Amino acid sequence: MRRGWSMVNRCILCKENEESADHILIHCGKARELWTLLLYMLGVLWVFSASVRNLLLEWKIKGIGKKRCAVWRMAPICLFWCIWGERNRRMF
DSSP states (O other): OBTTBOOOOBOTTTSSSBOOHHIIIIISHHHHHHHHHHHHHHTOOOOOOSSHHHHHHHHHHHOOOGGGHHHHHHHHHHHHHHHHHHHHHHHO
């Protein structure tokens, strides 16, 4: 406890695993549902990386057709933004 705040180290989204950036943004069941939907919409099969850093590196290398290039580049950052925002709304 610090300054009256109780520090909980559980994922606020799934309440199952220890909270870490990698868990919240990639491995949490709630985040995974969003990733699955996004990848389905883009028509991409994907094996998830262990870390956010590796996911971004692999995402950059993968690429897709020219028509969807801008969407492809922005997709992970937008999804991270939404997931992190929801995490903060629930936390605070």
